Amino acid sequence: MDLALATRLSLADFHGPETDDPLAPPPDYLEWRAATTWATGLYEKSLLGPPTPRTELDVGGQRRKILNFASYNYLGLAKHPATIAAAKRALDDYGTGACGSPILSGMTDLHRELEASLSRFLGRESTMLFNSGFGGGLGSLQGVLRKGDVAIVDQKVHMCLLDGVKLSGASLVAFEHNDPASLDAALTKASGKRRLVIVEGIYSMDGDTADLPQLLPIAEQHGVQVFIDEAHSILAIGPKGRGVAAHYGMHDRVAVQYATFSKSFAGVGGFVSTRKETLDYVRYYANPYGFSCALPPAVVASVLAGLDVATRDESLRTQLADNADYFRAQLRGLGLDVGRSTTHVVPIVIGDNRELLYGLQYAMLSRGLFLAPVDFPSVPMDEVRFRASVTAAHTRADLDEALDIIARTVVPALRRAA
């Protein structure tokens, strides 16, 4: 396959059942992979240390010191002494794994303590833990929606929510991103059906927030409840870190709050918080909950410690917001397109030139900067990008060094390509 053709193709082109054997990938996929190792080699890179601002990465088989803007360690809790000590204590006391589904034998007093702490933190009646963030989003929706229901989702919501709706058998209707008129039309069209509106707190590819002040009144006019995915916003935004709904002073008007432990909590897993009656039902119908092992106690303990550290005061969130504001403003000053971002998730939009995206990734890595590339179909074809995850742990020197590398690589390349 020649390079020009390979560059035009993407993962979206190889999803058909082209072979007789489901275990045999499409031959043109294999050809495409072989022709694009220069790009695919940039995915699944191995960190050789913690997901902190200064760490080490395997770059072409070599151990390299890098400045990391690719990890979701938003509050720097991955290496916080309190989260590490709590995990170590739990390892000693409870062993490595939970060794059972939460329904049968995997639940411990630590899991119950985390459920109660999260419910208190969010002022909600009940909380359910999942061993995966993805499974939590999927399971929460699969647990409540049924065939005949209509899930009305912002077009930019995460795959786990789309998969949850699909698995539930409900119909999926997407409204234009953050567009109240489009939401209104979708709700009107589905009137008479059981409906649920689904949005994200911070959109993971764009770094903007759900426009709740516009959207929520529309949902309320239709008498429809809202489910929010606070994966990137929990602990990171809003008073005490309660998320985007709280940030807009609309916490009590959003019925269901779901989030993951993989980002600001620097662990793994997820949770959903809402009315007790709802979750007492969902526990028995969310397959990723009932048919999968509970979180390891050491993870639960580190999440509990992280919750304590992050809610003690506002300092980590203030640092995060200051760092993100500075980084975004400097990128804009360099003439770069950071899209709609208003948060610590900061895209640098390259456009439709995917060869340039990957070329720049190599150039930045060779200068010691690790930023995640995001290609179609995860983002629109003409908006491929880098996504920078700014954290509270980045120092001003880290931010400036990254900006300098970006100024010396991305800026001239985009100017040349224009």
Ligand SMILES: Cc1ncc(COP(=O)(O)O)c(C=O)c1O
């Ligand atoms: C918005 C959103 N929801 C859910 C998830 C799934 O979370 P996890 O990675 O913890 O499985 C992600 C993951 O990146 C996400 O960005």
